[in-house]
Amino acid sequence: MGPSTETIEVxxxxxxxxxxxxxxxxxxxxxxxxxxxxxxxxxxxxxxxxARFTATHRVVAFDARGSGASTRRPGDVSRAAHVRDVLAVVDRFGLDAGQLTLVGQ
Known part of the structure; x- marks a missing residue:
């Protein structure tokens, strides 16, 4: 079974x-x-x-503003806006910020 999906509003x-x-x-x-x-x-x-990390971690990902299936032409693409988005995802999914690992590319 694949990941569950959800669209959140920030x-x-x-x-x-x-x-x-x-x-x-x-x-x-x-x-x-x-x-x-x-x-x-x-x-x-x-x-x-x-899929490989679900054996050891709770794994969440999202399309950043302006990318993928997220809002394509957001008004604010500042670093601060992207940080607010990360915090909103952490909050929505109830991720423990004290144990959270961020992985980026």
């Missing part, structure tokens, strides 16, 4: 509209692992690796 700041983030939750036991794709990528690039 509120924008000031006049910036909210964005939708497409997320995958591969499940798994153990400390959380959040996979962040590279520039112009999408979370599906992590599927094979995510």
């Amino acid at each position: 509120a924008g700041e000031r006049d910036d509209p909210s964005v939708r983030l497409f997320c995958t939750d591969s499940g798994g036991d153990g400390p959380p692992l959040l996979l962040l794709h590279g520039l112009a990528g999408h979370c599906g690039e992590w599927d094979a690796l995510a």
Whole structure:
């Protein structure tokens, strides 16, 4: 069985509209692992690796704003906006920030 998927909404700041983030939750036991794709990528690039890590970790990935199945043309693409997105995903999936490992490419 593949990962479950969910689209979450992240509120924008000031006049910036909210964005939708497409997320995958591969499940798994153990400390959380959040996979962040590279520039112009999408979370599906992590599927094979995510499947391998579910034996030891809870694995979540998402399409960054402007990528994949997330909002394609967000108003705010700043570093701060991307950080807010990561924090929103951590919160939505109840990932323990004290044990969280971020993996990016």
